[in-house]
Amino acid sequence: MGVIDRKRVAARRAVTPAPLPLDTILRGDCIAAMKALPAASIDCIFADPPYNLQLGGDLNRPDGSHVDAVTNDWDKFDSFATYDRFTRAWLKEARRILKPDGTIWVIGSYHNIFRVGAAVQDLGFWILNDIVWRKANPMPNFRGTRFTNAHETLIWASMGEKARYTFNYRSLKTLNDELQMRSDWEFPICGGPERLKQDGVKVHPTQKPEALLYRILLASTQPGDVVLDPFFGTGTTGAVARRLGRRYIGIEREDAYVAAAEARIAAALPLDESLLVTMQAPRNAPRVSFGTLVENNIVAPGTLLTDAKRRWQAVVRADGSLACNGSEGSIHKLGATLQGAPSCNGWTFWHHQQGDALSPIDTLRQTWLLATQP
Amino acid sequence: MGVIDRKRVAARRAVTPAPLPLDTILRGDCIAAMKALPAASIDCIFADPPYNLQLGGDLNRPDGSHVDAVTNDWDKFDSFATYDRFTRAWLKEARRILKPDGTIWVIGSYHNIFRVGAAVQDLGFWILNDIVWRKANPMPNFRGTRFTNAHETLIWASMGEKARYTFNYRSLKTLNDELQMRSDWEFPICGGPERLKQDGVKVHPTQKPEALLYRILLASTQPGDVVLDPFFGTGTTGAVARRLGRRYIGIEREDAYVAAAEARIAAALPLDESLLVTMQAPRNAPRVSFGTLVENNIVAPGTLLTDAKRRWQAVVRADGSLACNGSEGSIHKLGATLQGAPSCNGWTFWHHQQGDALSPIDTLRQTWLLATQP
DNA sequence: ATGAATTCTGAATCTAGGG
DNA sequence: TCCCTAGATTCAGAATTCA
Numbered sequence: 001m002g003v004i005d006r007k008r009v010a011a012r013r014a015v016t017p018a019p020l021p022l023d024t025i026l027r028g029d030c031i032a033a034m035k036a037l038p039a040a041s042i043d044c045i046f047a048d049p050p051y052n053l054q055l056g057g058d059l060n061r062p063d064g065s066h067v068d069a070v071t072n073d074w075d076k077f078d079s080f081a082t083y084d085r086f087t088r089a090w091l092k093e094a095r096r097i098l099k100p101d102g103t104i105w106v107i108g109s110y111h112n113i114f115r116v117g118a119a120v121q122d123l124g125f126w127i128l129n130d131i132v133w134r135k136a137n138p139m140p141n142f143r144g145t146r147f148t149n150a151h152e153t154l155i156w157a158s159m160g161e162k163a164r165y166t167f168n169y170r171s172l173k174t175l176n177d178e179l180q181m182r183s184d185w186e187f188p189i190c191g192g193p194e195r196l197k198q199d200g201v202k203v204h205p206t207q208k209p210e211a212l213l214y215r216i217l218l219a220s221t222q223p224g225d226v227v228l229d230p231f232f233g234t235g236t237t238g239a240v241a242r243r244l245g246r247r248y249i250g251i252e253r254e255d256a257y258v259a260a261a262e263a264r265i266a267a268a269l270p271l272d273e274s275l276l277v278t279m280q281a282p283r284n285a286p287r288v289s290f291g292t293l294v295e296n297n298i299v300a301p302g303t304l305l306t307d308a309k310r311r312w313q314a315v316v317r318a319d320g321s322l323a324c325n326g327s328e329g330s331i332h333k334l335g336a337t338l339q340g341a342p343s344c345n346g347w348t349f350w351h352h353q354q355g356d357a358l359s360p361i362d363t364l365r366q367t368w369l370l371a372t373q374p
Numbered sequence: 375m376g377v378i379d380r381k382r383v384a385a386r387r388a389v390t391p392a393p394l395p396l397d398t399i400l401r402g403d404c405i406a407a408m409k410a411l412p413a414a415s416i417d418c419i420f421a422d423p424p425y426n427l428q429l430g431g432d433l434n435r436p437d438g439s440h441v442d443a444v445t446n447d448w449d450k451f452d453s454f455a456t457y458d459r460f461t462r463a464w465l466k467e468a469r470r471i472l473k474p475d476g477t478i479w480v481i482g483s484y485h486n487i488f489r490v491g492a493a494v495q496d497l498g499f500w501i502l503n504d505i506v507w508r509k510a511n512p513m514p515n516f517r518g519t520r521f522t523n524a525h526e527t528l529i530w531a532s533m534g535e536k537a538r539y540t541f542n543y544r545s546l547k548t549l550n551d552e553l554q555m556r557s558d559w560e561f562p563i564c565g566g567p568e569r570l571k572q573d574g575v576k577v578h579p580t581q582k583p584e585a586l587l588y589r590i591l592l593a594s595t596q597p598g599d600v601v602l603d604p605f606f607g608t609g610t611t612g613a614v615a616r617r618l619g620r621r622y623i624g625i626e627r628e629d630a631y632v633a634a635a636e637a638r639i640a641a642a643l644p645l646d647e648s649l650l651v652t653m654q655a656p657r658n659a660p661r662v663s664f665g666t667l668v669e670n671n672i673v674a675p676g677t678l679l680t681d682a683k684r685r686w687q688a689v690v691r692a693d694g695s696l697a698c699n700g701s702e703g704s705i706h707k708l709g710a711t712l713q714g715a716p717s718c719n720g721w722t723f724w725h726h727q728q729g730d731a732l733s734p735i736d737t738l739r740q741t742w743l744l745a746t747q748p
Numbered sequence: 749a750t751g752a753a754t755t756c757t758g759a760a761t762c763t764a765g766g767g
Numbered sequence: 768t769c770c771c772t773a774g775a776t777t778c779a780g781a782a783t784t785c786a
Contacts, residue, residue, distance in 0.1 A: 003519055003763075080495060110504035110529070114491025121454060121488065127761080129521045130484035132506045134558050141554060144543040147503045147593075150556035153527075155484070161761080169518040169776095171693040174704050175665030180515060180777070182524035184508050184558070187670075211669040218693055219521075244692060271692055275675040278693040279702065281518070283764080283775060332773060341438035345774050428761045435757090436776040444759050485761060509758090514777040517762035522778080526759080563758055566781060580759050 003167045003281075020226060025238070025250040025258050030230035033251040034093035042097045042249070043166075043225035045104040046216060046237050048208060049087065051112050083112065087119045090230060095123055097228070101164040103128070103220050107154045107208070117155050125157035128165065129183050133212060136188040156220070165220070170279040172219050181219070187211045196234050196260050203260045204234045213240040221246055223276045235261025239268040245276045286373070288365050290331050290346070291320030298364055305350040308358060312338050314350070322350070331361070394600060399612070399624040399632050404604035407625040408467035416471045416623070417540075417599035419478040420590060420611050422582060423464070424449040426457045426486045435516050444579045448627070454489065461486075461493045464604060469497055471602070475538040477502070477594050480529045481582070487527045499531035502539065503557050507586060510562040530594065539594070546593050555593070561585045570608050570634050577634045578608045587614040595620055609635025613642040662739050664705050664720065665694035672738055679705075679724040682732060686712050688724070696724070705735070 020041055026033040094104055104125065106116050121127065131154040138150040158165040172181040187209050194210060196203040213236050221227060223245040229237035232250030234257050241248035242265055252258050293299045294316065303316045314324035314334060322334045329337060331346025347365060351358035394415055400407040427449055433441040451457040468478055478499065480490050495501065505528040512524040532539040546555035561583050568584060570577040587610050595601060597619040603611035606624030608631050615622035616639055626632050667673045668690065677690040688698035688708060696708045703711060705720025721739060725732035 110491070110501050113504075114488045114495065114529075117484070117488025118492045127484050129523065130487075130527070131521065132508075132525055132558065134506075134508075138556070144547075144554075145541060147505065147530075147546070148554045148556040149503065151506055151558050153504070155488075156521075164764095167519060168693075171695075172521070173518075175663065175668070175694045177663040177665070178704050178706065179663075180518075180522045182512070182522040184506065184525050210671075211666075214669045271675050275689070275691045277691060277697070279695050281775080287773080289773085330773080339438060342432070342434055343772095343774080344438065345776085347774075425759055426761090427759060429759095430761070433760065433762060434776095437755095439756075441760075441762095442757075449759085483759065483761090485759085509779095511758075511779040511781095513758045513760070514779090515760080515762060516776055517760095518776055519762050520760090523760065562780075565758075569758095569781095576758090 003165065003169065020247075021249060022226065022247045023238075023242070023249075025232060025235070025252055025261060027255070027258055028251070028253060030251045030253075031090050031093055034090070034097055034228075034230060037097045037228075037249075039096050040099050041226070042228045043099060043102050044217070044221045044227045045094050045098060045102070046213065046227060046229050047090075047094065047104065047106045048206070048229070048231045048233065049090070049106065049108065049112070049116070050231070051109050051206075080115065084115055084119065087112075087116055088123065091116075091119055091123050091125075094228075094230065095125065095159070098159060100159055101166070103156060103158050103165045105154055105156050105216055105220070107133070107152055109149070109152050113153045113155070120155055120157050124160055126159070126161045126163065128156045128158055128167075130155050132184045134184055134186040136186055137191075138189065154216075166222060166225075168219055168222075168278060170281045172215075174279040175215070175218065185212070185215065190236075196264065198256075198260070204257060207234055208236045210236055210240050213237055214244070217241060217244050217246055218278070223273070232261060233257050235265050238265045242268045242270055245270060245273065285369065288368060289320065290361070293361075293364055293368060294318070294320045296368070298368055299352070299361070303352060305352055305361065306358065307335075307338075307349055308351055308360075310358075395623060396600065396621045397612075397616075397623075399606060399609070399626055399635060401626065401629070401632055403627060404625045405464050405467055408464070408471055408602075408604060411471045411602075411623075413470050414473050415600070416602045417473060417476050418591070418595045418601045419468050419472060419476070420587065420601060420603050421464075421468065421478065421480045422580070422603070422605045422607065423461065423480065423482070423486070423490070424451070424605075425483050425580075426451050427483075428485065433516065441513075441516075442576075442579075446579060457486065458489055458493065461490055462497070465490075465493055465497050465499075468602075468604065469499065469533070472533060474533055475540070477530060477532050477539045479590055479594070481507070481526055482529075483523070483526050487529070491529050494529055494531050498534055500533070500535045500537065501529060501531045502541075503530045504528065505530060506558045508558055508560040510560055511565075512563065528590075540596060540599075542593055542596075546589075549589070549592065555589075559586070559589065564610075570638065572634070578631060581608055582610045584610055584614050584617075587611055588618070591615060591618050591620055606635060607631050609639050612639045616642045617644055619644060662742060663694070664735070664739075667735075667738055667742060668692070668694045670742070672742055673726075673735070677726060679726055679735065680732065681709075681712075681723055682725055682734075684732075 098104060108116050133152045135150050138148055141148050190207045190209040195207060217240055226247045227237060227241050228249045230251045232252035235250060238248040238250050238261060294301060299316055301316055301318045304313055306313045312324055314322040317323055321328055322331055324334060327334055327337050331350055332344055335344035335346045335349040347362040348360050350361050352361055427444055429443055435441060472478060482490050507526045509524050512522055515522050564581045564583040569581060591614055600621045601611060601615050602623045604625045606626035609624060612622040612624050612635060668675060673690055675690050675692045678687055680687045686698055688696040691697055695702055696705055698708060701708060701711050705724055706718055709718030709720045709723040710716060721736040722734050724735050726735055
């Protein structure tokens with residue numbers, strides 16, 4: 001449970017097993033290929049499995065054997081069961097190779113996403129969000145028989161309820177003009193120069209836009225992390241991973257897709273490392289205690305602090321504790337006590353006189369950090 | 375498979391069985407109550423079952439106030455297996471009492487919707503659409519640990535692949551300014567005078583907005599059709615059905631909810647036709663973040679931006695943040711920091727080289743809007 | 749009375765680290 | 768594993784209070 005900080009990220013990267021086939025495309029069946037990868041070795045998985053049950057050619061049984069051509073007459077229950085077996089088989093392997101603090105993304109439509117989501121939960125993953133990709137330019141419903149199918153759904157899950165995971169909250173908030181990123185994302189469908197074509201014909205029927213993978217990888221991975229895509233197709237995941245300084249492993253069965261993906265990724269330009277520095281959460285800054293400021297006489301014992309509305313006034317004591325009206329405690333504890341609140345961030349609650357105005361003591365901490373950090 | 379025309383609708387209404395308890399609320403367990411209804415007698419079902427939220431401890435806002443969460447007993451289930459049994463039991467009864475050309479709607483969140491969707495498919499329903507309700511004003515993620523959970527999902531299904539169903543395509547297109555209605559709908563959450571309160575406290579923790587039911591009933595029922603809601607709550611379905619000239623049957627266990635629903639429905643007035651026109655919301659221009667331009671490579675990471683007088687030069691980073699002389703932040707924040715101003719419109723402050731001249735980055739946003747908007 | 753400012757609240761699987 | 772403490776964290780709209 002919780003978001004991973006940088007120290008921990010560095011520690012876990014150091015133990016990444018050596019034999020991973022980094023930045024390559026493994027040709028073949030995704031379940032067999034995943035079986036050959038070491039356990040707990042992957043930071044993030046993005047999976048775009050086949051959507052439509054009637055595309056029988058895309059289905060394999062858990063043992064790897066091919067499912068014979070599905071006709072229009074196939075029995076409905078049987079086909080759902082077949083799809084479920086396939087889904088649970090590849091998800092199980094995905095779970096085996098993910099690190100304990102890794103996450104998995106799966107994209108789908110109403111044809112398959114409910115089955116995928118139930119399987120994700122049944123296998124012990126813990127859903128963090130479902131994300132809606134709103135298509136800016138979806139294909140209309142030509143016959144006027146339903147609502148325009150204008151979105152697809154992504155599921156984002158960690159390894160379990162208590163598992164840690166990476167979520168670059170500050171980066172995403174910055175990306176969204178200082179508003180929390182929501183669970184509904186709008187992107188155009190993949191077209192224009194980005195859409196891979198061969199002799200004027202699109203190479204892959206469901207090529208995903210790079211903007212979608214850009215947001216996914218920026219949100220849930222760190223530079224250097226290993227991203228696996230078991231349904232690699234024409235390699236959108238690999239191209240974006242390379243641009244963003246992440247390592248990728250792709251798995252793909254069709255030779256034509258592999259060839260297109262390799263050319264495409266080779267042409268993708270990695271961003272300069274300095275550009276991959278993103279906004280960091282304050283929790284990743286070194287911790288400074290209030291006592292440090294007192295010890296260094298940034299705040300002298302005897303200084304009077306008040307809240308923003310001057311309802312309470314407390315005196316700083318020699319050990320960095322505060323005292324007010326017979327109550328005492330740390331900057332946090334006393335703030336909580338006085339307000340009758342369960343908790344309180346003392347850094348922003350307590351203020352000191354700064355000329356005519358009041359200034360939160362957090363500014364003193366920032367000054368101290370700037371002065372002491374290299 | 376297909377949309378029902380009016381003649382066929384008239385024919386099927388003629389054989390509606392007599393003993394239906396129309397426009398009443400049945401008090402009790404939804405499965406038992408449905409068992410007492412005749413088979414193939416209902417035109418449409420709207421179901422808002424418990425979501426099985428599985429909340430942890432208490433949650434406080436950053437200002438210390440407490441979040442009033444859904445802690446009701448009716449939302450507690452032992453396990454996924456228990457929830458699945460409950461779901462399949464009520465869906466099975468729903469299927470029995472629906473007419474062959476009826477449809478069912480179920481709303482849920484990522485906690486339960488995948489299980490519901492899989493059950494819907496397993497029981498032989500045919501999913502017509504999944505619909506996303508985008509909340510205009512969702513509760514934020516206070517801890518910064520995930521994406522803001524800003525939507526809920528609806529499943530709309532017919533009785534089978536070949537089943538007929540009602541879809542008022544023209545009505546919905548008119549409602550949507552002569553554009554096909556899409557699968558993503560935006561409404562505010564239920565609040566204001568519409569939200570039922572008793573002594574200042576909300577009567578029901580999850581009251582749905584009437585606008586949502588309005589669109590559902592307008593899309594998938596005809597005047598006079600019978601709409602069943604097995605989780606009636608405070609009767610949003612009944613109130614809207616009455617306004618739109620549909621008949622309703624509600625099922626609800628909690629006496630307090632039943633009483634509130636009865637009073638509410640009695641006060642609901644059939645809607646004047648002129649009001650239908652005014653209920654169309656104007657489509658406001660979508661907000662575009664600077665990050666959108668970066669994600670879509672309109673502005674590449676590494677691009678240099680300056681202010682109009684070239685006093686400062688900043689580099690665009692991968693998450694859409696800017697960096698300049700050791701300062702960093704969003705286009706707005708960094709502009710404010712450099713100028714020592716409290717705020718700054720980054721769109722007009724920052725410029726990029728355009729031939730020999732400088733051009734504000736707002737022009738890039740305008741170009742993007744023109745290219746992506748219909 | 750009117751507008752500005754402040755407060756309140758909504759289906760939420762909502763922390764991290766050390767002892 | 769439990770307990771304790773530090774301290775990081777929110778958006779839109781409606782309701783209410785204040786000037």
